[in-house]
Amino acid sequence: MSQQAGYSPSFKRPAEIMRMRRKRTRSDASVFSSPSGQGSSCSPGQSDSSPAGVRPFSPGPLFNTQARSGGGVKRRNPFANIENTYSPKKKLLIYNDDGNAEAGHGYKTMKWTGEEGEEECGGVLSFRAKLAEAENQEHQDSSSEKCLTFSEDDSLFEEEKEDVKSPLLKSPQAIAPASIAPPVCTEYPADWSLKTRLLFTSPLTLSWAEHPKAQEEASGLSQHCRAQFGSLPHSLQDPRSCSELRCAFQQSLVYWQHPSVPWISLFPRINAERSFAGKSAPWAQDRALQQSLMSEWSVSLSSLYSLLKAKLCPYFYLCSYQFTVLFRAAGLGGSSSITALISPTTRGLREAMKAEGIEFSLPLVEERRKSREQQSLAVHQGEEDEPEKVQDGSELKEGADYKAGDEGENDGYNNDDDGSFSWLEEMGVQDKIKKPDSISIQLRKEGQTVSLDHKPESVVCVEGSHTFTLINFLINCKSLVASAGSQAGLPPTLLAPGAFKGATMHTLKARSVNVKSQVGSTYQNISSLEITGPILPSSLHTITTLLRPAQKGNFSAALYTHAPTAVMNTCSTTQQCTGGSDLSGCGLHPASIEQLQQTSTLNKTALTHINMNNYSYTWKN
Incomplete structure (x- = not known):
């Protein structure tokens, strides 16, 4: 048969499948039995190497022995595998160690389908009855942990799990019109x-x-x-x-x-x-x-x-x-x-x-002058960095020069009159450098005040x-x-x-x-x-x-x-x-x-x- 076209090595004959099913039924009964000798509710198709409470290829949940009401074991679907067990119609239920449905994390997760699960349960337990019981239990357990919050359009509600650490999620009484902030x-x-x-x-x-x-x-x-x-x-x-x-x-x-x-x-x-x-x-x-x-x-x-x-x-x-x-x-x-x-x-x-x-x-020039004085005081106290001192000082000096020019004061570079060149004589270079005349000095003074004209600072x-x-x-x-x-x-x-x-x-x-x-x-x-x-x-x-x-x-x-x-x-x-x-x-x-x-x-x-x-x-x- 290995030479025939379309032959698959993984194909099993019906007789071999029935022999494997009986073998796994006996092994499940011995591995997952309770201390009192009663049979477990685990799947009969589970292999000996699988740990307790895990069914990787079966889409149905694993119920404890105490939760089952009669004899019989749940058969394994021989056509189930990892690829075909997912369906968009399946519902996600979360079970804790006691078998009760509950919203949370860190528990075993099982997927169910309505029609397949009903067939697989056989005469042991009705799937729909169990599903309704699980949903009711889930609603009761999670009612104290969930609240209704307004969505963005204030007309729809979202159901969210309440986080006691978050101050943004409030109970329905907290979002009542009487508690809206002014x-x-x-x-x-x-x-x-x-x-x-x-x-x-x-x-x-x-x-x-x-x-x-x-x-x-x-x-x-x-x-x-x-x-x-x-x-x-x-x-x-x-x-x-x-x-x-x-x-x-x-x-x-x-x-x-x-x-x-x-x-x-x-x-x-x-x-x-x-x-x-x-x-x-x-x-x-x-x-x-x-x-x-x-x-x-x-x-x-x-x-x-x-x-x-x-x-x-x-x-x-x-x-x-x-x-x-x-x-x-x-x-x-x-x-x-x-x-x-x-x-x-x-x-x-x-x-x-x-x-x-x-x-x-x-006012604006005066404000700049005061800011410059405060900046200069901060510089002397060592509270400012060197780049900031140079930049701010250059901006504020302009406003101070405006003020000085308007009031006829001489400070900064506006005091370049004839008496301010005495340092040239001390250096002995007074004859080599041409001093500006009085007209140039006056134009330089007026240039600072004229630059203020038609600006907000004026x-x-x-x-x-x-x-x-x-x-x-x-x-x-x-x-x-x-x-x-x-x-x-x-x-x-x-x-x-x-x-x-x-x-x-x-x-x-x-x-x-x-x-x-x-x-x-x-x-x-x-x-x-x-x-x-x-x-x-x-x-x-x-x-x-x-x-x-x-x-x-x-x-x-x-x-x-x-x-x-x-x-x-x-x-x-x-x-x-x-x-x-x-x-x-x-x-x-x-x-x-x-x-x-x-x-x-x-x-x-x-x-x-x-x-x-x-x-x-x-x-x-």
């Missing part, structure tokens, strides 16, 4: 920069914010003029049917401006020649008209400062073609006195302010009574108005949240659009709200406060900042935080006043994104 952050930091555009997005519709009824718009304007603020519920079911919400939204869009030219947008003014190009400017060549405009502008500026001093106006902006000035009332921004921030500035403007007796400070802070001198300086400053170009003869733009003499009421433009955004493999409806115009800090806060209940605490916003005003968040070097200033009559919402009274933590940056999730704020700057 919002992490209910407010974002104050941002004193001017915004040119806001883009809000939310999964809920934002169409309620546009197309107000005539009565709603009139009520919003009236409430703004009378400084009346209503209360809204924590959550609104239908914002579009809430008239109070729509009126409050119209109220938050109002701002006041001078001068007002309907055919020209007077904000922004810096680098805005393109928006003025081609527009009619009858004042450009008419000297009498220019004087009339400046006279009216001076009256409006004086009116604003008087309101600011009386705490009836919280703040206002002066936007010229070269720089922007922010005036803040006492008590705002953490300062106990009236403050004014000017950015950007030039050497010529700072020298002109000095000539008028206006005392000012350079921001100037004026405080206290010097702000009144600054108002007079601005009224009489001839360089405040452009003498040539598209903005020639046009006074700076005044922006304020409240009314003042000569001002015109304006409203921001709001437009709502529904778009589809791809989330994974599906598209979701996203509603967006775009607001354009000179957006003041109080307007931004009021709008986000209204969106909080209307969108059920879920929305995000992209903020577009007027770049020259981002540095307005700089803190004064001499400010003192006080909370006793009464600004209740300034016309702002109490929540907005409370936010603007805090010291800004943004330094020379501005907010770019605001996100609210589950009534909790996060932001980027």
Whole structure:
């Protein structure tokens, strides 16, 4: 037969198989018998060399003798091997040494199939009955070790084994609504920069914010003029049917401006020649008209400062073609006195302010100088590494040189006057080296201060009574108005949240659009709200406060900042935080006043994104 085709040496004749089965039955009965002489429940097909309790080729479990109810032994499947015992339909059961099903590790693992196991058990024990009993026992044993936890979408549950060492897994009582933690952050930091555009997005519709009824718009304007603020519920079911919400939204869009030219947008003014190009400017060549405009502008500026001093106006902006000035009332921004921030500035403007007796400070330069002093002190104490000392010292020396140049001081390499070359005479080389003349020395000094111009570090802070001198300086400053170009003869733009003499009421433009955004493999409806115009800090806060209940605490916003005003968040070097200033009559919402009274933590940056999730704020700057 060895010469026949298709012959397999491992093939056994039926007679040999029956002889091996009887032999293994006798050997199993002798090896796996109990001490009392009773037969074991092991497979009759187990060989003598196999250890007790192991059946490598049989898919069925091994039951103890005590668990079996009758005679008979489980036969071995002669066609079973390692390759064909696996099936995707098989269930994995884990048995401990007592034969009970239990979830865990380090126990014997057996695989069962429904149909094959039922045939193999024969008359000894019903497979389905045993399987049901094992599953019930498994459920009882593991009920105290498992818990239900929320999945990521908070709508499905996962069954996980509880780990007493992990604080993240909690019982169902621990995830009840009553134990949910309060919002992490209910407010974002104050941002004193001017915004040119806001883009809000939310999964809920934002169409309620546009197309107000005539009565709603009139009520919003009236409430703004009378400084009346209503209360809204924590959550609104239908914002579009809430008239109070729509009126409050119209109220938050109002701002006041001078001068007002309907055919020209007077904000922004810096680098805005393109928006003025081609527009009619009858004042450009008419000297009498220019004087009339400046006279009216001076009256409006004086009116604003008087309101600011009386705490009836919280703040206002002066936007010229070269720089922007922010005036803040006492008590705002953490300062106990009236403050004014000017950015950007030039050497010529700072020298002109000095000539008028206006005392000012350079907060960012002063901050760098203090950091340099602390760094130098740390170097002397041996607390810094040598590479860090050289790098930080070079950065901070630049800011100190700016300060020294502006104040006319001589330190560092700015003291290269004629008397500083005495060391050349000591070396005897004074005739071989040409000394720079006084003009070169002066140009070198001025070069350090000129390099500061038009940079964020050039921001100037004026405080206290010097702000009144600054108002007079601005009224009489001839360089405040452009003498040539598209903005020639046009006074700076005044922006304020409240009314003042000569001002015109304006409203921001709001437009709502529904778009589809791809989330994974599906598209979701996203509603967006775009607001354009000179957006003041109080307007931004009021709008986000209204969106909080209307969108059920879920929305995000992209903020577009007027770049020259981002540095307005700089803190004064001499400010003192006080909370006793009464600004209740300034016309702002109490929540907005409370936010603007805090010291800004943004330094020379501005907010770019605001996100609210589950009534909790996060932001980027």
